[in-house]
Amino acid sequence: MKLVGVSGALAGDKTSVAVGSVLAAARHIDPRIEIELIDLRDYEIEFAAGLPLAAYNEDTWNVVKKIQSADFLVFGTPIYQASLTGALKNLFDHLPEHAFRNKVTGMVATGLTEKHFLVLEYHLGSILSYFKGLIPTDNVFILNDNFDPETDEIMDKRIMERIRKLAEEMIQLQNGILNRD
Amino acid sequence: MSEIVILSGSPSENSRSEKVLRYLGERLEQQQFSVTHISVKDVPAEDLMFGNFKSPDVIRIAEQVGQAKGVIVGTPVYKAAYSGVLKALIDIMPQDILEDTPVLPVMTGGSMSHLLALEYALKPLLATLKGVNLKGLYYMDSQLDKSAEQPIVDEDAFLRTEKQLDYFIRKVGREQATRV
Numbered sequence: 001m002k003l004v005g006v007s008g009a010l011a012g013d014k015t016s017v018a019v020g021s022v023l024a025a026a027r028h029i030d031p032r033i034e035i036e037l038i039d040l041r042d043y044e045i046e047f048a049a050g051l052p053l054a055a056y057n058e059d060t061w062n063v064v065k066k067i068q069s070a071d072f073l074v075f076g077t078p079i080y081q082a083s084l085t086g087a088l089k090n091l092f093d094h095l096p097e098h099a100f101r102n103k104v105t106g107m108v109a110t111g112l113t114e115k116h117f118l119v120l121e122y123h124l125g126s127i128l129s130y131f132k133g134l135i136p137t138d139n140v141f142i143l144n145d146n147f148d149p150e151t152d153e154i155m156d157k158r159i160m161e162r163i164r165k166l167a168e169e170m171i172q173l174q175n176g177i178l179n180r181d
Numbered sequence: 182m183s184e185i186v187i188l189s190g191s192p193s194e195n196s197r198s199e200k201v202l203r204y205l206g207e208r209l210e211q212q213q214f215s216v217t218h219i220s221v222k223d224v225p226a227e228d229l230m231f232g233n234f235k236s237p238d239v240i241r242i243a244e245q246v247g248q249a250k251g252v253i254v255g256t257p258v259y260k261a262a263y264s265g266v267l268k269a270l271i272d273i274m275p276q277d278i279l280e281d282t283p284v285l286p287v288m289t290g291g292s293m294s295h296l297l298a299l300e301y302a303l304k305p306l307l308a309t310l311k312g313v314n315l316k317g318l319y320y321m322d323s324q325l326d327k328s329a330e331q332p333i334v335d336e337d338a339f340l341r342t343e344k345q346l347d348y349f350i351r352k353v354g355r356e357q358a359t360r361v
Contacts, residue, residue, distance in 0.1 A: 082297065117294035118261060122301040141294075 001174065002034040004070035008077040008088025010041055013152040014110040018142055018163075019076035021154060022108060025167035033171070036070075038063055040087050048093035056094070064094050072104040072174040073133075074166075077124060079111035084124050098132050104174045105133030106166055108140040110147075117141050134177070136169040138162065185209050185353070186249035189220040190256030190267025197325050198289040200332045201318075202255045205287070208346055214353075217245055221266040229266060234273035243274050251283045251353035254307060258290035262302040271306065279312030283352040285345060286317035293321060315352065318345050 005023045009015035016039045023035040043059040053064055067073065077084040105128040107120045120139045128135055140163055146156040154160055187206050189199045199220065206216040219242055221229070228236035246252060256263040286303045290296070296319050304314050324335035333339045 082300070113293070115293045115296040118297035118301060121261065122297065 001030075001032070001071045001171075001178070002036070002069065003072055003074065003170070004066060005035070005037045005074045006067070006076065006088070006091070007037065007039045007041075008075065008085045008091070009110075010085065010087050012078070014142070014144060014147050015076045015078050015108075016041070017147070017152050017154065018108045018110055018140070019074060021160070021163050022074045022076075022106065022140075022167050022170075025160075025164045026171060029164075029168055030171055036066065038066055040091065045087070045091055045094070048090055053094065060094060063091065067091075067095065068099065070103065071178065072106075072170060073100070074106035074108065074170065075124065075128070076108040076110070079109055079116040079119055082116055082119060084119070084127075089127075092127060092131070095131060097130075100128060100131040100133030102177050103133055104136060104170045104177070105131075106136050106139065106170045108142065108163070108166070110142045110144060112144050114141070114143060134173060136166060136173060138166045138169050140166055184214045184250045185216045185253070186246050186251075187216060187218050187253040188246065188255070188267075189218065189222075190254065190264045190270070192221060192264060192266045193257070195327065196257070197320075197322060197327055197332070198255045198257045198287065200327050201287060201289065201320060201325065202253060204332055205253055205285075205342070205346065209350070212350060214251075214350075217249075219245065221264075221270050224270060229269040229273075232269075232273050236273075239270070239273055242270070243278060246274065247278050249282060250357060251285070251349060252279060252312065253285045253287060253349070254303070255287035255289075256303065258288055258295045258298050261295050261298050263288075263298070263306065268306070271310070274310070276309075277311045279307060279310040281356060282312055283315065283349060283356055284312035285315045285349045287320075288317070289320045289322060289325065291322050313352070313356070315345060315348055318342060 005019040007016040007019045046056040046060045077088050109120050148155050187202050189202050191198045209216050224238045256267045284307050288299050299317050299319050324338040325332050326334045
């Protein structure tokens with residue numbers, strides 16, 4: 001079973017750390033799970049303009065293929081303008097309509113203020129639903145203050161527990177989908 | 182006929198949001214507006230429960246809201262959205278009841294985490310009724326004191342309130358000017 005994490009930040013380490021933590025937690029629960037982190041800082045994704053995927057550069061092609069190869073996924077975004085990043089939305093724009101059918105799609109966000117807590121629930125979640133992703137009941141919102149300012153490690157144990165619970169729920173749900181008759 | 186209608190969606194007897202709405206009403210009266218307060222508690226529970234749009238109370242409220250020059254709608258945050266009773270009342274109102282009407286949405290909640298319920302739940306609902314939304318006001322319970330004369334005890338929240346009231350009053354004036 002392959003779990004792919006996507007970090008939608010183009011600057012800073014926090015979102016990447018957050019997504020990476022979900023991947024690590026999943027691996028800890030079930031060591032057989034194959035994991036991969038797609039950090040959008042490492043790829044040059046072209047702007048989606050309605051062309052067939054082959055018309056774009058190699059990075060765009062590779063990232064879309066990696067996403068399609070996943071059994072289930074976790075998406076992370078910093079909160080920009082009370083919303084997900086344009087970089088992540090642009091990546092979604094490259095995907096086919098039912099990209100996440102029969103796939104669990106988890107969500108994590110990093111933000112400066114708890115005022116943006118509902119962005120996952122109302123905004124990113126509705127986009128994942130459009131792609132037919134199954135959204136776990138748990139999601140994780142991490143305040144920037146919960147990261148160590150030097151190392152960008154997550155310092156709050158309660159957050160780590162929420163991440164563990166999210167990973168656990170995602171694995172259970174995905175096993176349910178894959179093992180149904 | 183009242184110029185400003187203030188609609189409270191709180192079912193609670195001793196409500197924080199209603200206390201704020203009362204205060205906003207007083208401030209508008211000081212600015213020479215006539216103000217009518219309406220609460221979901223004014224409608225018989227059975228009318229709301231069974232969607233009785235022929236209820237005389239509902240018809241009267243619909244008339245008052247429909248003819249208002251400006252409307253303030255307030256509700257506590259319940260389960261990351263507006264209260265169910267408020268929605269039950271709005272469900273039996275005409276669908277364009279707020280057409281060309283400036284609307285100031287107001288919400289109170291236990292934490293800042295539900296601030297965006299204003300953006301994702303209450304404002305789209307008011308927009309569906311063709312209301313012209315202002316930015317709106319969100320208060321944390323801790324920013325309010327129900328027993329105080331002026332219930333908005335947090336200074337930042339108070340300043341935001343003043344600003345939104347000012348925008349609201351100006352917008353009501355503008356809509357009036359274009360309608361004539």
